[in-house]
Amino acid sequence: MPGRRVVGVLDAGAAGLDRGVAGEAGAQQVAVMVRSAWFAQNFSQGPPAAELRRGELVFPAGEVAEPFVDVRDVAEVVVAAPAGGERYIGRTPTVTGPRPLTWAEAVAEIAEATGRPPAYRAVPADSYGRC
Template structure:
């Protein structure tokens, strides 16, 4: 029986944490809504079996810690984890999110060992996330103006989280994991266009225009959530580079060019351009 539980093991970071554990030959239990042993954040009846026998857990909250009611759910989860015998929690949070800080505090006050992995925007949002369609379409609409972000590679985030699960020296640490440089969305669009040979234009929009566009494609709930996240994280508060990767792993974080090379090698954007 594994004593490591990976919650949301089908997600962008959870799947990578699971892959790192598997590569090390370490048993783990990956759980999500669709796994054989399910874990659903909105169905507490699934929690006991998913956590049974676990000693540590990687936690990725769905849909996001900025969602309404997320803190109350996280508080109940922390209590369930403690009652279930877990000893350590490794929590993934979003930099700058008000709800994320509240969830971090719930974990830090749990009485359990903990590590916080506080992540910037993922590079992989442009290759396997919600912005992939925008890249393929040729227009990147974001309410970010010319502000700059320290985009981080999802592989770095997962490596830090994995290290925190396996080594007690990370206990009690808050790791701000970012890439090594600040980039505006316009600079990102230019780099993506140059690497992929696809037309891509960054179009700065207001938060109201951003929300209206999301309403048409995603519906009210997701549009409201993404508006909240953008409103809280794209105002410049995150325009600084963290040292979490260096502190946790003893090396520099991957840069955006390395992400581009990896994604190009995987054929991520190998579909006909919209203008063709």
């Protein structure tokens, strides 16, 4: 009887991804999809970080609160899924940060921690990218 191999996969919105596929020598490979909130590292790397350094982050999140998560916490769960064996099969663990913050609150905390005064400006989704 072929064995089953479990792999942890970060779910980036790929809703149609097949969770079970044939692996080597007929073994069944099962993907455990791990979902997460926005990465906190988005504020220190990439386009949002560049905007913060310029003094203003423009993003279409409005007043929605997001439980920003450290990417290392997500990685721990993705790595733990295969070691957890059957425990994770058929489940979709969701990794979140310690508490939800609006984008304005998150930027205010960054401003306080860095001593720089970046601001957050919410824009409608249909105008994002033209700002």
